[in-house]
Amino acid sequence: MKLSVLIFVATVIFSTFLTAQNQSLIHLRYEENYTPTYDEVIEMFKLLDKNYDNAILLEKGKTDNGKPLHLFVINSEPVFNPAQIREQRKTVLLINNGIHPGEPEGIDASLWFSDDILRNKNGMAEILQNTVIIIIPVYNIGGHLNRGLYNRSGQTTPYETGFRGNAKNYDLNRDFIKSDSQNALSFYQIFNEWNPDVFLDTHTTNGSDHQYSITLIPPSPARFPKVQQDYIQNEFVPALFRNMKKGEYELIPYVDYIYDDPRKGMSLFQGSPRYSNEFATMFHCIGMVTENQIYKAFPDRVKSCYQFINVLASYTAENSASIKEKRAQAIRESMTIKDFPVAYRLDTTTFRLIEFKGYEAVKNQISPVTGLERFGYDTSKPYTDMVKYFDSWIPTETVKVPEYYILPQGYKEIIERFDLLGVRYSTLEKDTIIRVTVDYIDDVESMQRPSNGHYYHTKVTTHSEQQNMSYFKGDFIIPVRQEKIKYILETLEPKAEDSFFRWNFFDNILDQREYFSSYGFEENALKYLNEHPSFKAEFEKKRKEDPELAKNHRAQLAYIYNNTEWLEKTWKRYPVGKIF
Ligand SMILES: [Zn+2]
Numbered sequence: 206m207k208l209s210v211l212i213f214v215a216t217v218i219f220s221t222f223l224t225a226q227n228q229s230l231i232h233l234r235y236e237e238n239y240t241p242t243y244d245e246v247i248e249m250f251k252l253l254d255k256n257y258d259n260a261i262l263l264e265k266g267k268t269d270n271g272k273p274l275h276l277f278v279i280n281s282e283p284v285f286n287p288a289q290i291r292e293q294r295k296t297v298l299l300i301n302n303g304i305h306p307g308e309p310e311g312i313d314a315s316l317w318f319s320d321d322i323l324r325n326k327n328g329m330a331e332i333l334q335n336t337v338i339i340i341i342p343v344y345n346i347g348g349h350l351n352r353g354l355y356n357r358s359g360q361t362t363p364y365e366t367g368f369r370g371n372a373k374n375y376d377l378n379r380d381f382i383k384s385d386s387q388n389a390l391s392f393y394q395i396f397n398e399w400n401p402d403v404f405l406d407t408h409t410t411n412g413s414d415h416q417y418s419i420t421l422i423p424p425s426p427a428r429f430p431k432v433q434q435d436y437i438q439n440e441f442v443p444a445l446f447r448n449m450k451k452g453e454y455e456l457i458p459y460v461d462y463i464y465d466d467p468r469k470g471m472s473l474f475q476g477s478p479r480y481s482n483e484f485a486t487m488f489h490c491i492g493m494v495t496e497n498q499i500y501k502a503f504p505d506r507v508k509s510c511y512q513f514i515n516v517l518a519s520y521t522a523e524n525s526a527s528i529k530e531k532r533a534q535a536i537r538e539s540m541t542i543k544d545f546p547v548a549y550r551l552d553t554t555t556f557r558l559i560e561f562k563g564y565e566a567v568k569n570q571i572s573p574v575t576g577l578e579r580f581g582y583d584t585s586k587p588y589t590d591m592v593k594y595f596d597s598w599i600p601t602e603t604v605k606v607p608e609y610y611i612l613p614q615g616y617k618e619i620i621e622r623f624d625l626l627g628v629r630y631s632t633l634e635k636d637t638i639i640r641v642t643v644d645y646i647d648d649v650e651s652m653q654r655p656s657n658g659h660y661y662h663t664k665v666t667t668h669s670e671q672q673n674m675s676y677f678k679g680d681f682i683i684p685v686r687q688e689k690i691k692y693i694l695e696t697l698e699p700k701a702e703d704s705f706f707r708w709n710f711f712d713n714i715l716d717q718r719e720y721f722s723s724y725g726f727e728e729n730a731l732k733y734l735n736e737h738p739s740f741k742a743e744f745e746k747k748r749k750e751d752p753e754l755a756k757n758h759r760a761q762l763a764y765i766y767n768n769t770e771w772l773e774k775t776w777k778r779y780p781v782g783k784i785f
Contacts, residue, residue: 227324230256233313235507238362240309241316243349246342249316250277257323258283259333266391270347270372274391277340279319281333287399296336296525298518299401299490301392301481303343304378304408306367307357310497311407314510315340318518329515332522339399344388347372359411362503378406379657381484382696383708384622393625396488402528403492403521404485407510410496412460413467414582416562418501419509420459421445422494425475427549427598428486430538436531441491441520448516454509457561459496463553463595466566470593471559472551477702478695487691489535491528540686546600547700556593563588602700607783610697611641611674612681616780619696619705620681628693630683638673641782644699645670646706649715662707665700667779674782699779706779717776721766723759730765740769 231249233241241249247262254262259280264273278285280295290297302311319340322329332338343349349367356368371377371386380389410420423442426434449456460467461474476483485492495513497506521528565586572579612619614632623630650664685693699706734741744765748755754764766772 226326229320229324231316231320233317233507235313235363236504238364238503240313240363240366240503242352243343243346243367246312246316247275250275250319250342253277253319253323260319260323261285265395266387268346268372268388268391269375269386270350272346274344274346274388274395275342276395277315277319277342279322279333279338279340281330290337291400294335294526294529296403296521296528297399297401298336298338298403298521299341299395299399299405299485300338300514301341301344301404301406303341303349303367304345304406304481305369305376306343306345306349306351307360307369308407308409308497309349309363309366310409310503310506310510311405311495311514312343313507314407314514315342317507317511318514322518332518334522335525336518336522338518339395339401341392341395344392345369345371345377346388348377357499360409360499376657378408378481379479381481382479382703382705383657383659383710385658390622390625393622396485397625397627400488401485401490402532403517404482404490405514405517406481406492406494408494408496409499409506410459411499412496413462414500414564414584415457415460415467415498416564416587417457418454418498418505419449419513420457420496420498421513422459422474422476422482422496424482424486424491424493425473425598427475427546427600428483429489430535430542432538433489433491433531433535436527437491441524441528444520444524445513445516448520449513452512452516454505454512455562456513458559458594458596459494463551463593467561467563468566468590468592470556470595471561472594473596473598475549475551475598478692479703487695488689489532489539489691536688539690540688542606542690544603545606545694545698545701546603547698547702548600548602549598550601551595552597552599553595555597556595558591559594561590561592563590604694604698604700605785606694607642607685607785609685609784610683610693611639611676611782611784612683612697613676613780614679614681616710619710622696623683626689626692628683628689629687630681633676633678633680633682636675636677638675639782639784640671641674641784642669643672643674643782644668644779646699646715646777646779659709661709665704665707667699672774676782697781711779714775714777714779717773719773721762721771723762726762726766726771729771730762733765733769733771737769 230252250262253260259282261278263276265276266274268274302315348371351368352365356366375386377388380386384390424437426438446456459474461472463470463472478484478487482492482494564582564584567581567583569578570581644667648666649662651660651662695701696705754760
């Protein structure tokens with residue numbers, strides 16, 4: 206066939222594909238306040254897989270209740286190999302649903318959207334020309350199967366939903382760094398294999414009442430390198446709000462109070478990498494969360510979530526080239542940073558005014574349950590007002606970025622995570638003494654009760670020392686300046702908000718192993734004083750100045766132990782060496 210004929214035939218086939226509109230294959234019952242069960246969800250995705258060559262339902266690892274994590278892939282052609290898709294320069298949009306199964310709008314909306322885009326409703330299939338959409342139908346499968354009428358105390362519809370905790374009672378949306386759950390480890394594989402450019406996690410919120418069915422936690426610009434910061438702040442996020450406004454359901458930023466009433470001001474919610482959207486951000490992926498409003502009727506919640514997915518997918522497709530280009534530039538920018546932020550605060554001095562459609566807050570309503578006064582909103586009194594929106598976070602503390610970390614091989618659970626996420630490293634070929642910078646943990650405060658299976662360290666202060674450390678054949682050398690630099694720094698810098706240190710991966714260094722006995726240390730302490738006259742003089746001076754010390758035998762031995770070479774070097778020494 207001649208080339209021109211070939212192009213003509215291809216064009217006809219292509220345009221036929223784009224204009225055809227098939228019948229819907231699935232039946233959703235959100236109008237009846239019903240969200241599908243786990244089996245129904247998977248059956249519907251299987252049906253779509255069976256009927257369309259350009260979609261496939263994959264199994265990607267296990268979850269904590271033994272069932273596989275599914276991934277539904279929609280492309281323009283029957284190509285489902287992520288490496289091949291990356292070579293074609295297609296954008297990848299990942300949508301995660303049912304992490305909190307009591308918040309199921311995204312499950313319904315994703316099924317509905319998949320059915321529509323595959324049957325090319327209103328020409329929607331055009332999105333797929335440069336964007337591949339990958340969907341996790343239900344992330345927390347254990348929780349979704351734990352279905353009941355009484356799982357959501359603040360919610361009236363849908364009538365039955367799943368439960369927040371997973372099969373091991375973890376809140377999976379706090380698990381993206383420590384990854385105690387098999388769900389998180391399977392998610393790592395998907396994330397690394399597909400390397401999404403844009404990420405959405407769907408939720409429902411029970412915050413204040415207002416007129417919107419859907420709210421958005423947008424990506425926080427402060428978390429991104431300058432090039433992506435500008436793009437997100439000036440183009441990406443404003444376009445989502447603008448395009449939502451053209452449809453039936455308007456979008457408002459997630460209502461995070463800065464004072465007790467949204468009318469006095471709202472702020473941008475910035476989480477930390479334990480949350481899915483912030484986890485995505487560490488890989489320069491534009492991560493965000495929809496929070497449907499719990500007090501709205503379920504059909505409106507599903508429809509507004511559908512509208513958002515459509516707006517996001519369309520925008521991603523239309524701007525595919527610039528999203529990819531900015532991301533590539535941002536990665537290059539990150540790889541050259543000298544300082545890395547480990548703490549942030551909301552800037553309460555800068556804000557902009559945004560339109561907010563709320564309901565009047567009422568303080569003295571009488572509760573029909575208790576007969577007592579209660580706080581509430583009067584939905585018969587809507588208002589539209591301009592409110593202050595504080596959306597700028599600023600770093601308050603940074604650490605110097607090293608060139609390499611050296612991780613002793615005993616910490617293999619960390620390397621397992623690095624392997625799943627494609628972090629590059631090499632191993633030492635022989636036992637070596639290396640002069641490195643090490644951090645000592647000076648002070649640590651921890652949660653008094655476990656949170657998601659851990660006594661997370663709420664406060665960490667450190668100081669650095671230069672030491673000759675012994676490392677052994679097989680220990681891991683991690684070059685910092687690689688594509689995954691942000692993830693490496695967020696997890697290995699002990700002071701970072703969700704570091705492995707904070708999540709108890711290194712608690713073994715926090716207690717002393719040798720120490721001393723009041724009787725047993727006597728002889729060595731005396732010998733040390735005799736052999737070190739200047740220290741002995743210092744010790745005697747201290748005894749004279751401090752009467753409490755002077756009359757306490759054990760305290761004096763402790764002074765000698767803690768201020769000489771006897772003090773064990775490994776105590777509170779964070780064992781990951783840094784080379785600058
Ligand atoms: Zn949630």
